[in-house]
Protein backbone atom coordinates (compact mmCIF):
# COMPACT_ATOMS: atom_id res chain seq x y z
CA UNK A 1 0.00 0.00 0.00
CA UNK A 2 1.18 3.47 -0.74
CA UNK A 3 1.12 6.37 1.63
CA UNK A 4 0.82 10.14 1.48
CA UNK A 5 3.69 12.61 1.60
CA UNK A 6 3.92 16.38 1.95
CA UNK A 7 6.87 18.48 0.83
CA UNK A 8 7.44 21.67 2.76
CA UNK A 9 10.18 24.27 2.34
CA UNK A 10 10.41 26.56 5.33
CA UNK A 11 12.72 28.99 3.54
CA UNK A 12 10.34 30.07 0.76
CA UNK A 13 7.11 28.43 1.95
CA UNK A 14 6.80 26.36 -1.20
CA UNK A 15 4.83 23.24 -0.44
CA UNK A 16 3.24 20.32 -2.22
CA UNK A 17 0.74 18.45 -0.13
CA UNK A 18 -1.06 15.15 -0.42
CA UNK A 19 1.43 13.50 -2.76
CA UNK A 20 0.92 9.79 -3.24
CA UNK A 21 3.87 7.40 -2.99
CA UNK A 22 4.32 3.70 -3.53
CA UNK A 23 2.07 0.98 -4.84
CA UNK A 24 -1.65 0.58 -4.82
CA UNK A 25 -3.58 -2.56 -5.63
CA UNK A 26 -1.56 -3.14 -8.78
CA UNK A 27 2.21 -3.59 -8.52
CA UNK A 28 2.81 -1.50 -11.65
CA UNK A 29 2.67 1.38 -12.23
CA UNK A 30 3.55 2.91 -8.89
CA UNK A 31 4.09 6.41 -7.59
CA UNK A 32 7.52 7.87 -6.94
CA UNK A 33 8.69 11.24 -5.75
CA UNK A 34 10.50 13.44 -8.23
CA UNK A 35 12.11 16.82 -8.58
CA UNK A 36 11.69 18.66 -11.88
CA UNK A 37 14.22 21.28 -12.97
CA UNK A 38 12.00 22.32 -15.86
CA UNK A 39 9.03 23.66 -13.91
CA UNK A 40 10.86 23.82 -10.56
CA UNK A 41 8.51 21.55 -8.70
CA UNK A 42 8.53 18.44 -6.61
CA UNK A 43 5.71 15.96 -6.85
CA UNK A 44 4.88 12.35 -7.37
CA UNK A 45 4.44 10.66 -10.69
CA UNK A 46 3.47 7.25 -12.04
CA UNK A 47 6.43 5.05 -12.92
CA UNK A 48 6.58 1.72 -14.64
CA UNK A 49 9.62 -0.21 -15.76
CA UNK A 50 9.13 0.32 -19.48
CA UNK A 51 8.65 4.02 -20.09
CA UNK A 52 10.49 7.19 -19.18
CA UNK A 53 8.97 8.82 -16.11
CA UNK A 54 7.64 12.32 -16.69
CA UNK A 55 6.85 15.29 -14.53
CA UNK A 56 3.19 15.10 -13.55
CA UNK A 57 2.95 18.90 -13.80
CA UNK A 58 4.77 19.91 -17.00
CA UNK A 59 5.29 16.48 -18.59
CA UNK A 60 9.05 17.03 -18.91
CA UNK A 61 10.92 13.73 -19.21
CA UNK A 62 14.18 14.79 -17.56
CA UNK A 63 13.02 14.54 -13.99
CA UNK A 64 15.10 13.36 -11.08
CA UNK A 65 13.47 10.53 -9.17
CA UNK A 66 13.95 10.63 -5.43
CA UNK A 67 14.29 7.79 -2.95
CA UNK A 68 10.96 6.55 -1.59
CA UNK A 69 12.16 7.17 1.95
CA UNK A 70 13.71 10.58 1.23
CA UNK A 71 13.35 12.83 4.25
CA UNK A 72 14.69 15.97 2.60
CA UNK A 73 15.36 17.35 -0.86
CA UNK A 74 16.70 20.57 -2.30
CA UNK A 75 13.78 22.93 -2.79
CA UNK A 76 13.29 23.45 -6.54
CA UNK A 77 12.10 27.01 -5.94
CA UNK A 78 14.81 28.47 -3.71
CA UNK A 79 17.63 25.92 -3.42
CA UNK A 80 17.34 25.54 0.34
CA UNK A 81 16.66 22.14 1.84
CA UNK A 82 13.02 21.23 2.19
CA UNK A 83 11.49 18.37 4.11
CA UNK A 84 9.33 15.46 3.09
CA UNK A 85 6.78 14.59 5.75
CA UNK A 86 5.72 10.98 5.38
CA UNK A 87 2.23 10.14 6.52
CA UNK A 88 2.63 6.41 6.71
CA UNK A 89 -0.73 6.10 8.42
CA UNK A 90 -2.47 7.74 5.45
CA UNK A 91 -2.88 4.90 3.00
CA UNK A 92 -4.09 5.19 -0.55
CA UNK A 93 -4.92 2.27 -2.83
Ligand SMILES: [Zn+2]
Nearest residue numbers: 009012075078
Ligand atom coordinates in the same frame (compact mmCIF):
# COMPACT_ATOMS: atom_id res chain seq x y z
ZN1 LIG B 1 12.16 26.81 -1.01
Ligand SMILES: [Zn+2]
Nearest residue numbers: 036039055058
Ligand atom coordinates in the same frame (compact mmCIF):
# COMPACT_ATOMS: atom_id res chain seq x y z
ZN1 LIG C 1 7.95 19.76 -14.39
